[in-house]
Amino acid sequence: QTQQALPLLSKKYTFPAPQGRRPPPPARSPPRLLPPHAASSGDSMTIACGFSRFLSTTRVHSSTNRVLSLWFASCPCSSASASACASEPPEIAGDPDTVREGRAEIFADKSNSVFFNKAQVNNRDLSIAVLRWFVLKRQEEHDAQLKGRRADIPPEQHADGLDPATTGSEDTALRKESSLKAPKVLEALAASGLRAIRYALEVDGIGEVIALDNNEVAIESCKRNIYHNGILASSKVVPHLADARIYMLTHPKEFDVVDLDPYGSPAAFLDSAVQCVADGGILMCSATDMAVLAGGNAEVCFSKYGSYPVRGKYRHEMALRILLACMESHAIRHKRYIVPVISVHMDFYIRVFVRIFTSASTVKSSPLKFSHVYQCVGCNSFHLQNVGRINSKDKRNIPLPNFCPTVPQECSECGGKFVMGGPIWSDPIHDRDWATSILSNIRATSGLYEAYAKISAILTSVSEELPNAPLFVSLHSICATLKCTNPTMVMFHSAIRNAGYQISGSHADPLALKTDAPMSVIWDIMRCWVKLHPVKSQPENLPGSRILSQEPQLQV
Numbered sequence: 001q002t003q004q005a006l007p008l009l010s011k012k013y014t015f016p017a018p019q020g021r022r023p024p025p026p027a028r029s030p031p032r033l034l035p036p037h038a039a040s041s042g043d044s045m046t047i048a049c050g051f052s053r054f055l056s057t058t059r060v061h062s063s064t065n066r067v068l069s070l071w072f073a074s075c076p077c078s079s080a081s082a083s084a085c086a087s088e089p090p091e092i093a094g095d096p097d098t099v100r101e102g103r104a105e106i107f108a109d110k111s112n113s114v115f116f117n118k119a120q121v122n123n124r125d126l127s128i129a130v131l132r133w134f135v136l137k138r139q140e141e142h143d144a145q146l147k148g149r150r151a152d153i154p155p156e157q158h159a160d161g162l163d164p165a166t167t168g169s170e171d172t173a174l175r176k177e178s179s180l181k182a183p184k185v186l187e188a189l190a191a192s193g194l195r196a197i198r199y200a201l202e203v204d205g206i207g208e209v210i211a212l213d214n215n216e217v218a219i220e221s222c223k224r225n226i227y228h229n230g231i232l233a234s235s236k237v238v239p240h241l242a243d244a245r246i247y248m249l250t251h252p253k254e255f256d257v258v259d260l261d262p263y264g265s266p267a268a269f270l271d272s273a274v275q276c277v278a279d280g281g282i283l284m285c286s287a288t289d290m291a292v293l294a295g296g297n298a299e300v301c302f303s304k305y306g307s308y309p310v311r312g313k314y315r316h317e318m319a320l321r322i323l324l325a326c327m328e329s330h331a332i333r334h335k336r337y338i339v340p341v342i343s344v345h346m347d348f349y350i351r352v353f354v355r356i357f358t359s360a361s362t363v364k365s366s367p368l369k370f371s372h373v374y375q376c377v378g379c380n381s382f383h384l385q386n387v388g389r390i391n392s393k394d395k396r397n398i399p400l401p402n403f404c405p406t407v408p409q410e411c412s413e414c415g416g417k418f419v420m421g422g423p424i425w426s427d428p429i430h431d432r433d434w435a436t437s438i439l440s441n442i443r444a445t446s447g448l449y450e451a452y453a454k455i456s457a458i459l460t461s462v463s464e465e466l467p468n469a470p471l472f473v474s475l476h477s478i479c480a481t482l483k484c485t486n487p488t489m490v491m492f493h494s495a496i497r498n499a500g501y502q503i504s505g506s507h508a509d510p511l512a513l514k515t516d517a518p519m520s521v522i523w524d525i526m527r528c529w530v531k532l533h534p535v536k537s538q539p540e541n542l543p544g545s546r547i548l549s550q551e552p553q554l555q556v
Helices: 002-010 047-057 062-073 079-087 118-151 169-177 194-202 216-228 230-236 244-249 267-276 298-305 315-334 432-444 452-464 475-482 489-498 519-532 543-548
Strands: 014-016 044-046 098-101 104-107 185-187 209-213 237-241 255-260 277-287 336-346 349-358 370-376 382-386 388-390 399-401 418-425 503-506 509-515
Touching: 098 118, 098 194, 104 194, 104 216, 118 194, 118 255, 118 277, 118 336, 118 349, 118 432, 118 452, 185 194, 194 209, 194 216, 194 230, 194 237, 209 216, 209 244, 216 230, 216 237, 230 237, 244 267, 255 267, 267 277, 267 315, 267 336, 277 315, 298 315, 315 336, 315 349, 315 370, 315 418, 336 432, 336 452, 432 452, 452 503, 475 509, 475 519, 475 543, 489 503, 489 509, 489 519, 519 543
Parallel strands: 185 209, 185 255, 209 237, 255 277
Antiparallel strands: 014 044, 098 104, 277 349, 336 349, 370 382, 370 418, 388 399, 503 509
């Protein structure tokens, strides 16, 4: 049809104007150009108007783009109509439905050729909340650093009107650094581009957003969605067809924000991702292979993340710590290290937000952040032991390999064997200041978040967690081992605090008891509880019977 129409562009043909109301055309009928003999000398319209409708519904080969653009410039329509023709967005076949989330709107892909998961709205809303705070925090840190550097310059050289030749180059350099560039964002696995578009539209102060994907269909869908969301999205979001691993390796320390949200495990992208983030930047990473991280396939977890999971009640928090340990192990190979700010388990996946810095001296203390987990197969008691230790006699504080396991061959509570898991990340997985600040911002702008109830509840729990208490015990699991009735959560919390220890809940489990008290104190509390609420007689070989056969060493 295009080849037949192009020779007609050099001439002007007319066809009769429609008389009365024209019946609607059949569905998806191709536009038809009228031949020259159909023209009349009466009231007429130029064929150019009909041909513009033909162009909007017909795919035109790239080789004719130049000819068509010249034709549009000489369109015989009025100037206003011609500009409207040229600026009209391309029509999508079948007029598909759209999906709106936040301020962004994308076309629904009914063929499922481009991945889109509506349930991940919690993930995207939380990421936007963290990114908003990161932009503010980054500016605060830059201002504080600039103020400290200005303090090193003599006061007489601070005047803006002085000649740089006399004041030196230091003050001139500070003037150039006083304006912080907008953070550059990389969405490594863009798919429909919804996340990248939302970042551009909803995060103030954000810079260029690179939407990356190695699927041509996804990139075409991303382009349509970017164009559909107006000039702001088009000016900031740049779609790019490339392999994420190669792209990140070839752009070291270029992006202030890198977002990894793969379908499954992010393990294949971590080594290139930790190199791509600029110093002080943030890496946001998701993992949906919870069957692997939670202990369903321990050998697969070790091959992907270099750690063995343990199937305890704390398995979701352990999954977070396995992912963080894997990210740290990749970062230290390049003299870099991570600082977790928010780490959460939501729905069917985990999501971590870590900042990345470069320091060869800090990397040396990395063994102190890893621990092995020893869990009893009988009573589920667990103990942690760091991979490294500090020699108190050495003033350099260089970590050394730790001694033999602190746990005996058999559990001192029930006599069961221990299984070993890890290594896992045993340092804090949250920054409480970040959590409280992000939560305050979310509450102040609750109308901007579709998943406000979900993310505010999670951040509230995160802000109340004990930072230095890895993993947790479950009150129902403890009572099931002893086959006794449950004390209330308030009563158990009170007993722990009266014993001189700290306790909190966990966002990963509503029945979690996260405490710095040793397992011996927890079992002593339960022994005293059973004395007040006796249980039925049980066989002596059961773990619960062996635990209750010992007298409590702590008066609760």
